Amino acid sequence: MKHVLDVQDMSVTFALHQSEVQAVREMNFTLAKGETLAVVGESGSGKSQAFLSIMGLLARNGRASGHAMMGDVDLLALSAGELDRYRGRDIAMIFQDPMTSLNPTLRVRTQLAEVLVKHRGFEQKAATSAAIEMLERVGIPEPAKRANSFPHELSGGMRQRVMIAMALLCQPKILIADEPTTALDVTVQAQMLDLFKTLTEDFGTSLVLITHDLGVVAGVADRMMVMYGGRAVEKGTVDDLFYDPRHPYTLGLLHSTPHIAKRAARLDPIQGLPPSLEHLPKGCSFNPRCAFCFDRCLEERPPLIDTGNGREKACFYEGPMAYGKVA
Amino acid sequence: MDQTPINLLEIRNLKKTFSISGGLFSRRLTLTALENINFSIRKGETLGIVGESGCGKSTLGRCILQLIAPDEGQVLWLGQDLTRVPAEEMRKRRQDLQIIFQDPLASLNPRMTVGEIIADPLRTLRPELNKSERRARVLRIMAAVGLLPEMINRYPHEFSGGQAQRIGIARALITEPKLIVCDEPVSALDVSIQAQILNLLAELKDEFGLTLIFISHNLSVVRHVSDRILVLYLGRIVELATGDEIYEDPKHPYTRALLTAVPIPDPKLARQRNVDALRGEIPSPINPPSGCPFRTRCRFAKPYCAEKRPVLETIQDGRLVACHRWREIGVPEDAVLGH
Numbered sequence: 001m002k003h004v005l006d007v008q009d010m011s012v013t014f015a016l017h018q019s020e021v022q023a024v025r026e027m028n029f030t031l032a033k034g035e036t037l038a039v040v041g042e043s044g045s046g047k048s049q050a051f052l053s054i055m056g057l058l059a060r061n062g063r064a065s066g067h068a069m070m071g072d073v074d075l076l077a078l079s080a081g082e083l084d085r086y087r088g089r090d091i092a093m094i095f096q097d098p099m100t101s102l103n104p105t106l107r108v109r110t111q112l113a114e115v116l117v118k119h120r121g122f123e124q125k126a127a128t129s130a131a132i133e134m135l136e137r138v139g140i141p142e143p144a145k146r147a148n149s150f151p152h153e154l155s156g157g158m159r160q161r162v163m164i165a166m167a168l169l170c171q172p173k174i175l176i177a178d179e180p181t182t183a184l185d186v187t188v189q190a191q192m193l194d195l196f197k198t199l200t201e202d203f204g205t206s207l208v209l210i211t212h213d214l215g216v217v218a219g220v221a222d223r224m225m226v227m228y229g230g231r232a233v234e235k236g237t238v239d240d241l242f243y244d245p246r247h248p249y250t251l252g253l254l255h256s257t258p259h260i261a262k263r264a265a266r267l268d269p270i271q272g273l274p275p276s277l278e279h280l281p282k283g284c285s286f287n288p289r290c291a292f293c294f295d296r297c298l299e300e301r302p303p304l305i306d307t308g309n310g311r312e313k314a315c316f317y318e319g320p321m322a323y324g325k326v327a
Numbered sequence: 328m329d330q331t332p333i334n335l336l337e338i339r340n341l342k343k344t345f346s347i348s349g350g351l352f353s354r355r356l357t358l359t360a361l362e363n364i365n366f367s368i369r370k371g372e373t374l375g376i377v378g379e380s381g382c383g384k385s386t387l388g389r390c391i392l393q394l395i396a397p398d399e400g401q402v403l404w405l406g407q408d409l410t411r412v413p414a415e416e417m418r419k420r421r422q423d424l425q426i427i428f429q430d431p432l433a434s435l436n437p438r439m440t441v442g443e444i445i446a447d448p449l450r451t452l453r454p455e456l457n458k459s460e461r462r463a464r465v466l467r468i469m470a471a472v473g474l475l476p477e478m479i480n481r482y483p484h485e486f487s488g489g490q491a492q493r494i495g496i497a498r499a500l501i502t503e504p505k506l507i508v509c510d511e512p513v514s515a516l517d518v519s520i521q522a523q524i525l526n527l528l529a530e531l532k533d534e535f536g537l538t539l540i541f542i543s544h545n546l547s548v549v550r551h552v553s554d555r556i557l558v559l560y561l562g563r564i565v566e567l568a569t570g571d572e573i574y575e576d577p578k579h580p581y582t583r584a585l586l587t588a589v590p591i592p593d594p595k596l597a598r599q600r601n602v603d604a605l606r607g608e609i610p611s612p613i614n615p616p617s618g619c620p621f622r623t624r625c626r627f628a629k630p631y632c633a634e635k636r637p638v639l640e641t642i643q644d645g646r647l648v649a650c651h652r653w654r655e656i657g658v659p660e661d662a663v664l665g666h
Contacts, residue, residue, distance in 0.1 A: 042517035141607070155608050156380075185379040185544060187605040190588035212518055215547070215590025219597040238594045256522035257592045258551040260574065266529065267551070269522030273487055 004173050004206045005031040005054075005091075010066035010076065012046070012053045021277045023049040025230045027066070028304075031174065034200050036207040038217040038238070040253070041227035042274045047210050050227075051176045055093050056083040070174070089119045092167035096179035098159035102151040108135075108162055109147035115169045134165040138195060157188035164195065168203075175199065176208040181216060193220050214257045218242060223310075226250045229275050229285030232304055236311035246313045248290045251321055284315070292317040334403075335506060335538050336391065337367040341400035343383075343390055343562075347613070358613050360386045361562045364400065365639065366647075368506070373532065373539040375553030375570070377546055377585070379609050383562040384542045388508040391540065392424050393417055422452045425499035429511035431491035435483040442479035445469065445497045452502050468497045471534065472527060489520035493527070500531065506538045513548060525552060546589045550574055558582050561612055561620040564639055567647040578648040580625045580656065619651065627656050 012024035024046040031037055041047045053064035054075055068075040070090060075083065095101050103111055112131035116122040122130065128147070135143035138161045151159055160180060167175055177196070181189040197220055199205045209221055217224055217238060224241050226234045226249060234247035245251040252270035272289040281287055284297040296316050304314040341364035346355050361383045368374050376384045389395040391402055393409050402409040404420065412420060425448075428434040435444055445465045449456055456464070466476055472493045483491055492512060499507050509528065513521040525548065532539060543549050549556060549570075556573045558566040558581065566579040577583045584605045591597050605624050610616055616623045622632040632651055639649040650656075 042519060157608055185609075186546065186585060186588040186590075187379060188608060189590070190605075193590075213590065214518070214592040215597075218592050218594040219590050242592070242594050253518055254592065256519045258522075258525070258545075258547040259592055260547040260550050260586070260589050261591065261596075266526050267522040269526060270519040271523075273489065273520070274517060 002033065003030040004033050004070065006067075006069040007054070008067040008069070010050065010053070010064060010068060012049050012058065012062060012064045014059070015061045015063070016278075019278070023062075023230055023277060024053070024064075027232055029225055029232065029235065031206045031208065033173070033206055034204045035223065036196070036200055036209060036221045038221035038224040039208060039210045039227060040212065040214065040217060040224055042212060044229075044274055044277060045227040046230040046277075047227050048178050051093065051178065051208060051210060055087065055091065055176065056080060057093070088115055088167075088172070089170045090172055091174040091176070092170070092172040093176040093178065094160075094163045094167050094180055096182050098156070098163040099151060101163055102159060104151055106150070107147070108149055108151065108154075112147070112162070112166055112169060115166055119170050131165070131169065134169055135162070138162075138165045138168070139191065140165070157184055157191070160184060160188075160192060161195075164192075168199070168205075171203065172205065174206045174208070176210070178210045179212070180209070182211070182213070189216070196220055214242075214253060226253070229280050230277055231285070231314065232312075233286065233315070234311075234313045235304075236309075240309070240311055245321070246307065246311070247315045248292050248317065248321060249286050252289070252291075292319070292321065333369050334367040335370045335405065337401075337403040338364050338391070339401040339403065340365060341387075341390060341397050341402070343386055343395065343397045356613050359562055359615070360612065361390065361397070363639070364564060366557060366564065366567055368538060368540065370505075370538055371536060372554040373541055373552050375549035375556040376540060376542045376559060377544065377549050377556060378559035379544065381561075381609055381612060382559040383612075384544075384559055385510055386562075387559070388426070388510050388540060388542050392421070392426055392508060394426075418451060421448075422502040423505045424508070425502060425504040425506070426508045426510060427492070427495050427499050427512045429514050431488055431495050431515065432483060432486075434495055435491060437483055440480050440482060441469075441474070441486075441494055444483070444494060445501055448498060448502045464501060465497075468501050471500065471531065472497045487520075488516050489524060492516065492524055496524075496527070496531070500535065503535070504537070506540065508540045508542065510542045511544070512541075514543065514545065521548070528552065546585060558585070561610065561615050563620060563649065564647065565621065565649050567645075569646075572646060578642065578646070578653045579621075579650050580627050580652075581621045584624075619649075627652050 007027060007029050010024060010027040011022060013020050013022050027050055039047045052058050054068045058064060064076050066076060109128050109131055113124060113127035116127035116130055117124060132143045132147050135147055140146050140158060140161050181192050184192065196207060200207050211217060221238050223237050225232050226247065228249050234241060234250045241250055245254060255268040256270060258267060270289050275281060275285055283299050284302050287293045287297045302314045302316045304312050306312050341361055343361040345358045345360055347358055348355060376387060378384050386395060390397045397410060442465050445468060446461045449461050469476060474493050513524050516524060531537060541549060541552050553570050555569050557564060560581050566582045573582060577586055607624050610623055618633040618635055619637050622628040637649045637651045639647050642648055
């Protein structure tokens, strides 16, 4: 299958006062047309930084290496000016808090129309009517009226729809959504997730969904990549990873997530805390929290290896993973 | 004064409105945050309070603790109406009623050490304790919530969110309260840490014989911790029942819709599920719909729902529901949760 995005050996490093910290290490993944890839991990796992660097949005002390191939174009090799030819048009990103991403002083229609004028050379008038049409498509009632609103006049769910509409105006091939529903109520979240499904199915958009919520992943994603301490530790289809996790961290995340239909007396959480990227443990980064850790894990870092059937994992442990007894 | 021994807390006809500015030259508007709230809490139970943002769940928690004075109604604590207790005496009552907040770091004074933060309530509530008695208590509580003794002299910024929440819990526990209001205590935490804190709360509840009010927008979390669940919509109770009843046989259309919207961490179930996604968003509490406040989003609504407000009726064994049509709409046609 043709990939719309092929990321090879990507690392992201931030220069600190006297040292540097690696937020993402040797990341490899592909994204197919119309596919939804979930990127799952806790704070500091590198999940957001990886995609900010692909979008050329790293903080000034950050630097990315490796390749992010979108067709023949390496996004990581482009200057900001060159990136502007692709950003918005071919690849777009939306964030958790729409209020911080929208300009508070401009009406919604102005902000939306600008995208079309800038990227697709629309006339102002045509751009405005296209913008209103897109607002309707993402499920905003009375779109012509709403288009005249300022961002603060809209509810959180509406604002997130405006963000999505803005991202979709140029019909990008790739949409990166960073925790897009985390700030929303469950009912609005369900509407958004529905919208994402329509996008990938009807428009053939490829979606990257960055999230910590496994419930959201289960509902919309095809494949998932689990990150820990800046590295991908397990990859595969959603079904494979949910029903047959092979990395202890994936297993731990699943056991930490309360399930509405199953009331257990106690959850089975992962012990300890996520690691500091500045002081990653020797060997496997997960070893201090792992119930299946053995000698080798303390010395050697497990590489991410192909285990067949499109699955990959970075773990030395090969035995059965009966959870609960060991933790 | 009526005193029912098993009911630790009884809320009667609670109402709270806020007066808000309608803009520079407009008249002030009234926002009804809570209305006609009636329920009781038994000793040792965990009552979950759920609802969307703006439904009044946090306001309710604060009204119970008298951090916000309700406009009308009674908050009966062991039979005594807290809304009529003088401020000075209320301060003493707070020994029994504590709160844990959502943002653990924001709720801790950055200039105080962990030991000072945890000991702080004792200064006002137990002034008779001397310094070494206070320290002994602090260390005992720190151990109970999983903080190491050497952390006593550290400052909040040195802690992660999960550990900061443990400090918040220790501060609430130090006065040996009977009831703790937990207002979104795990919403700001990572998944693995969230599970640790939920387990900790369950252990502490058993160990100290606590009664908990657990406020959250996350229904999976509420389901996990609660014995009974109260569902709020636009400041009104729409349903109150045990966790099992709510999840297996929800009566109110709003409860049903909320449940089907909850993401399930199980891909096959999630794909099969027929999400009864609610249309639209929660109406403004400044200008709520006439009659049943939920009717504008309810797929079972009839014209008469706009005319008369449904009363909160007791349907069986203390189950409460406020819907004109709960009898007719029957059991959800598709199993809500697919189990």
